[in-house]
Amino acid sequence: MNLRLPTYFLSHGGGPWPYMDGPFRRHFDKLEASLLEMRAELGDRPKAVLVISGHWEERGFAISSGARPGMVYDYSGFPQHLYHITYGAPGSPELAKRVQSLLIAGGIDATLDPTRGFDHGTFSLMKPLYPEADIPVVQLSVDISYDPARHLALGRALAPLRDEGVLIIGSGLSYHNLTEIRGTSGHEPSRRFDAWLQEVLVRGPIEVRSARLIDWETAPAARAAHPREDHLIPLMAVVGAAEDEAGATVYHQNDFMGGITASSFRFGAPPGTDAPQL
Numbered sequence: 001m002n003l004r005l006p007t008y009f010l011s012h013g014g015g016p017w018p019y020m021d022g023p024f025r026r027h028f029d030k031l032e033a034s035l036l037e038m039r040a041e042l043g044d045r046p047k048a049v050l051v052i053s054g055h056w057e058e059r060g061f062a063i064s065s066g067a068r069p070g071m072v073y074d075y076s077g078f079p080q081h082l083y084h085i086t087y088g089a090p091g092s093p094e095l096a097k098r099v100q101s102l103l104i105a106g107g108i109d110a111t112l113d114p115t116r117g118f119d120h121g122t123f124s125l126m127k128p129l130y131p132e133a134d135i136p137v138v139q140l141s142v143d144i145s146y147d148p149a150r151h152l153a154l155g156r157a158l159a160p161l162r163d164e165g166v167l168i169i170g171s172g173l174s175y176h177n178l179t180e181i182r183g184t185s186g187h188e189p190s191r192r193f194d195a196w197l198q199e200v201l202v203r204g205p206i207e208v209r210s211a212r213l214i215d216w217e218t219a220p221a222a223r224a225a226h227p228r229e230d231h232l233i234p235l236m237a238v239v240g241a242a243e244d245e246a247g248a249t250v251y252h253q254n255d256f257m258g259g260i261t262a263s264s265f266r267f268g269a270p271p272g273t274d275a276p277q278l
Helices: 027-044 091-106 120-129 148-164 188-201 206-214 231-242
Strands: 008-012 048-058 061-064 110-113 137-143 166-172 249-255 261-268
Touching: 008 027, 008 188, 008 231, 008 249, 027 120, 027 249, 048 061, 048 091, 048 120, 048 148, 061 091, 061 148, 061 206, 091 110, 091 137, 120 166, 137 148, 137 166, 137 231, 148 166, 148 206, 148 231, 166 206, 166 231, 188 206, 188 249, 206 231, 231 261
Parallel strands: 008 166, 048 137, 048 166, 061 110
Antiparallel strands: 008 261, 061 137, 249 261
């Protein structure tokens, strides 16, 4: 029986959507349903959550280490009250130090940041997943180099956390071209790039998955889907943390924001199930 937690790459949606009402909020109904299903398949709640957020970029890697993180309102154009929302989960200085020690042991430098708050790459997912806000959450930045191999190595170093009750989430979007997302020109590139992700992450042979991710820029419509790969690179980390385990699609829709194809993925079997024989 599998007790190890899987890892997830989650498309986190737009801005502070879980705190909104009205037509804009309805764009995220399918995403929210997938998050509720994810909580159900995880069963007993994790001891803590580590979020690798595409909204936190550093030269190198940084780890939020404050006991009571604040908020980072990293979006624009929303009603004023959405710049006063809070997600009140505690941080975990202990987990932050554990993450740092694992990375250093893996030859990866990492610094602790006691002032970093939750950005919307984190609270947009955690609010629907765990609205009680009583599970410790630690954030980990991406390296602004966006080097896929470096982020795969990051994930490999973090893998022991999965046996310690820590849920590892890579937060981004499978398609992130903001200038095209509201028109029709993003429909076909998002579909083509998503089809490539499905082939590589779910249907293709696991033994070549990491190599194909390193070479992601050769994928169909790669740069049309990700002019900057800040929202894709967290995927590399969660794949690295489950490098020899099967991938599955846990969210998929082809009408996101009126016609964009978007997906989320799980790597490894849910706890309490038998891991598939590969």
